[in-house]
Amino acid sequence: MTDRSATRDMERSYLARRYDDDRFAWTRTRRVRRRLVVAEAVLVTALVVVTFAAAAVGAERGWLGWPWTVALLGFVPLHGLLNLGIRGLYDRSGSTIDEHQRRLRDESYIAVRWPATFLTLGAVVAVYVAAWMGDAPRGLMAGFLLWFLAILVPYWHLAWTLPEEA
Amino acid sequence: MSRRPRSEADIVYNRIAVLRAERDVTRKDLADEVGVHPQTIGYIERGEYSPSLALALRIARFFGLPVEAVFSLEPLPPLSETVYGRTG
Numbered sequence: 001m002t003d004r005s006a007t008r009d010m011e012r013s014y015l016a017r018r019y020d021d022d023r024f025a026w027t028r029t030r031r032v033r034r035r036l037v038v039a040e041a042v043l044v045t046a047l048v049v050v051t052f053a054a055a056a057v058g059a060e061r062g063w064l065g066w067p068w069t070v071a072l073l074g075f076v077p078l079h080g081l082l083n084l085g086i087r088g089l090y091d092r093s094g095s096t097i098d099e100h101q102r103r104l105r106d107e108s109y110i111a112v113r114w115p116a117t118f119l120t121l122g123a124v125v126a127v128y129v130a131a132w133m134g135d136a137p138r139g140l141m142a143g144f145l146l147w148f149l150a151i152l153v154p155y156w157h158l159a160w161t162l163p164e165e166a
Numbered sequence: 167m168s169r170r171p172r173s174e175a176d177i178v179y180n181r182i183a184v185l186r187a188e189r190d191v192t193r194k195d196l197a198d199e200v201g202v203h204p205q206t207i208g209y210i211e212r213g214e215y216s217p218s219l220a221l222a223l224r225i226a227r228f229f230g231l232p233v234e235a236v237f238s239l240e241p242l243p244p245l246s247e248t249v250y251g252r253t254g
Binding site: 020097098099100101103163165166 | 201202203205206208209210212214215217218221
């Protein structure tokens with residue numbers, strides 16, 4: 001690999017160009033990144049709570065349709081902005097990021113490996129317990145949310161801890 | 167939570183900002199030449215990231231200086247004293 005190969009890859013990749021676009025520099029301040037993390041965490045946590053609460057009180061399954069639709073519609077733009085704020089480090093090809101960016105990404109992944117592991121195990125347990133109790137669809141919803149949280153925590157850690165750009 | 171080097175011993179001091187200013191090189195110019203993101207040059211200049219040996223060597227090669235003239239484990243004296251042999 002030559003010195004410039006990483007740069008050439010950056011120039012070739014549409015995603016890399018989008019994540020490095022200066023029009024979105026406002027998403028890369030620490031304050032905005034942390035607000036996006038809080039907003040996303042509140043949204044997903046609220047959905048988890050609502051899903052478990054609905055199961056606990058025995059609400060009709062169809063009742064969860066609206067909260068899920070609204071939350072996921074809100075999540076898409078929020079996560080898009082969060083990804084711009086972290087320059088898409090988890091979504092880009094490794095060849096379009098440099099050694100420092102790779103290190104930041106890997107450190108966050110390692111920092112949250114245990115919470116992410118427990119959330120994934122929790123997802124499996126939720127599905128099994130719900131299926132055992134005869135309510136597999138709700139178990140799948142709860143399991144999906146916990147698994148989804150496990151995927152999101154490295155993004156949140158990275159967005160929260162990234163140094164201010166200058 | 168912090169991303170700075172873990173201890174004083176991990177800090178690598180450098181003269182990149184001075185050398186860039188002296189030669190009128192932008193961060194982007196340097197970053198493009200050594201194959202990293204311009205923000206990474208900023209993190210190195212501020213001592214928030216210690217580059218790999220390969221990157222340090224590429225940066226030193228870009229400036230045409232020995233690596234120890236650009237990077238050091240000790241705070242660096244003015245360039246004029248050490249590299250150019252001037253003291254005044």
